[in-house]
Structures are given as structure tokens and as C-alpha cells.
Amino acid sequence: MFRFLRQQPRRSDSAKAAKERLQILLAHDRSDRARDDLLPLLQRDILEVVKRHMRVDSDAVEIKLQRGDDMSSLEINIEVPDAQSRQAG
Template sequence: KPNPAQTAKERLQILLAHERAGGTSPDFLPLLQRDILEVVRRHMEIDGEQVEVKLERGEELSSLEINIELPGATKLKKRA
């Protein structure tokens, strides 16, 4: 079973490939943001208000930038 981070990475790669081909609209961005935040929340507590997502499209390259303000080390969740 793939780990959540690997699954999120694969989804991101698929979405960006479709977007480059003109096959998707910017509506995927909220879904992608939600998926990435779910993965991060499995490992630490984060405030959804402290998340910034930027998508830049160019002729040959598109980039997705996600900034998450991480809490101090004391709030890190311990693995089960």
C-alpha cells in the first residue's frame, strides 16, 4: 500500500500533466490543496488559515507553490 505522501505526489503529477495538455480547469486547485493538507495533518497540527497556494502557468512550464506555516516542534504528532 503506497504511503499518503507518495499518493499525493502521484496525484499532483497527473493533475499537472493534464493541466499542461489543456485538459483541466483551475477548479482542481481546491481539491489538490485539500488532499495535500490532509496528508500534512496526519503528521502535525496546522491552521488552515496559514496556507497559501499559488499556481503560475507558462508556455512550457507550470508551477504550483504551496506555503504552510508549520507549528513549533512541540505540536508534532507522534506516530502510532
């Protein structure tokens, strides 16, 4: 009977730790999904801004998000048209 009383707090502590770990994993998974959903939105918004100033094909915009341990970087490549087609029409 004394063993049961001693083990009860350990199980409770273990359950709390497992719950915290699961919450961290779920938050991390959600943030990854949010980042993946962000790229198409960024591409659309950037394309809209660029189109205000020049004619650009939708396929001419490429966006890459690279994630590292300490830092993430966003790379944007836009194929700029020649001088004759720069004015939006």
C-alpha cells in the same frame, strides 16, 4: 453558375477550419476551468496529508499555480507549527 460551383468548396473548407478553431478554443477553455477547479482540491488533499503528521491550521496552506508558455509551476507554502504542537492529537 460556374462561379457557384467554384465557391462551394471554399465555403466548405472555410467552415471546416472555423469548426476546428472553435473546437480548439472550447478545449482550451475547458482545460483552464479544470485547472482552476484543481487548486481547492489540491489544497484539501495536501492539508489532509500534512495533518496526519502534525497540527496545521487550514489557513496555513497556500497553493499557487503559475502558468507559462512552456511550463507551469505549482508553489506550496505551509506554515509549520512550533515543535510542541507538531504531534497530531
